[in-house]
Amino acid sequence: MQVGKILFPITTLGPGKRLGIWVQGCNRFCKGCSNPELQIFDESKNVSPDKILEATLNLEFDGVTISGGEPFLQIQDLKALVELYNDAGYEDILIYTGFTLKELTERNDEDINYILSHIAVLIDGAFDINLVDNVPLRGSSNQNVWILNSRYKNKYEVLMTKDKTVDIFCFEDDIHFIGIPFDGYDKLYRKLLTIRRGK
Ligand code: SF4
Numbered sequence: 001m002q003v004g005k006i007l008f009p010i011t012t013l014g015p016g017k018r019l020g021i022w023v024q025g026c027n028r029f030c031k032g033c034s035n036p037e038l039q040i041f042d043e044s045k046n047v048s049p050d051k052i053l054e055a056t057l058n059l060e061f062d063g064v065t066i067s068g069g070e071p072f073l074q075i076q077d078l079k080a081l082v083e084l085y086n087d088a089g090y091e092d093i094l095i096y097t098g099f100t101l102k103e104l105t106e107r108n109d110e111d112i113n114y115i116l117s118h119i120a121v122l123i124d125g126a127f128d129i130n131l132v133d134n135v136p137l138r139g140s141s142n143q144n145v146w147i148l149n150s151r152y153k154n155k156y157e158v159l160m161t162k163d164k165t166v167d168i169f170c171f172e173d174d175i176h177f178i179g180i181p182f183d184g185y186d187k188l189y190r191k192l193l194t195i196r197r198g199k
Pocket of ligand 1: 032034036039069
């Protein structure tokens, strides 16, 4: 599976302290994509789902969020990843995809159906910069938050009443903002980056 980054703890893309896995590669190139560095596929970023599990299981997370890139362009690995985390006791798996739920179910693909029946939430639809709204967890109003496992209904519904926020990860020469962009997000990012780089 091509993986762009794995971060922990993520608190802005689902309830609790989460493990965030961003796959590498997406062919939509949406204007305003918040992860443009994850659009180009890159074989050098291949890592097996087993290795991902092995490298992360010692972290104490409440759930797993898988984004990208486009997770459903790596269906077999995505299925393996969902199965592995399920087997490790994690049911609260949230996946972001540019496909709609309808497009996915209409394919009637065994692996896709398996994934959809073994995750808690799917947030679907490609980001549309003209439809940006202020609803937590999603970037634009064409996207839907599908709660596929009713056991997580309350948790996610409570989260949907909160304000948008971001997690900030500082690296040597870069800053990653994790979360759904809100008004003023770009300005804050540039300001923090300037401070971080001492310019
Ligand atoms: S579908 Fe998501 S990852 Fe792909 S280009 Fe659009 S916003 Fe970016």
